[in-house]
Amino acid sequence: MRIGFGYDVHQFTPGRPLWLGGIEVPHDRGLLGHSDADVAIHALCDALLGAAAMRDIGYHFPDTKGNEYEGIDSKILLRRVMSMLREAGYELGNCDLTICAQAPKLNPHIEKMQKCLAEVMGVAPNQVNIKATTTEHLGFVGREEGIAAYAVALLN
Secondary structure, X not given: OEEEEEEEEEEEEOOXXXXXXXXXXXXXXXXXXXXXOOHHHHHXXXXXXXXXXXXXXXHHOOOOOOOOOOOOOHHHHHHHHHHHHHHOOOOEEEEEEEEEOOOOOOHHXXXXXXXXXXXXXXXXXXXXXXXXXXXXXXXXXXXXXXXXXXXXXXEO
16 A cells, blocks of 8 residues: 655636636636646646655646647546556555635535546545635635645555
């Protein structure tokens, strides 16, 4: 058994859709990033890669490779990470994500995110847990400047 931890943060920007946990969440702003900026999937990829001692998402999918990953759906990156893990002989035991956002309210979207991520990873929904919290108006998250996400993953 191996464990990994991931963290990611992206700032809000106007004119982009908000992608979190593989689904589009209605909001007046999206997140800024080279890809679709799905902060939850990026943290999850880092946790998975970390558990397997395979470095991090930026190493495997750099934003310096021209247009190769520009605007890419982060679900594609997660599928590729799972493929790399399986090629190395690992399977997901479970993962647990915490998304920190003052707005929008994420509770109504958690179950859909959970099902989406489980499907993308080829695991049962009960192997994926997602929680949402605010920062009580403290810090950049509390000022609604961006969203942060934390993830842990257990590999067998």
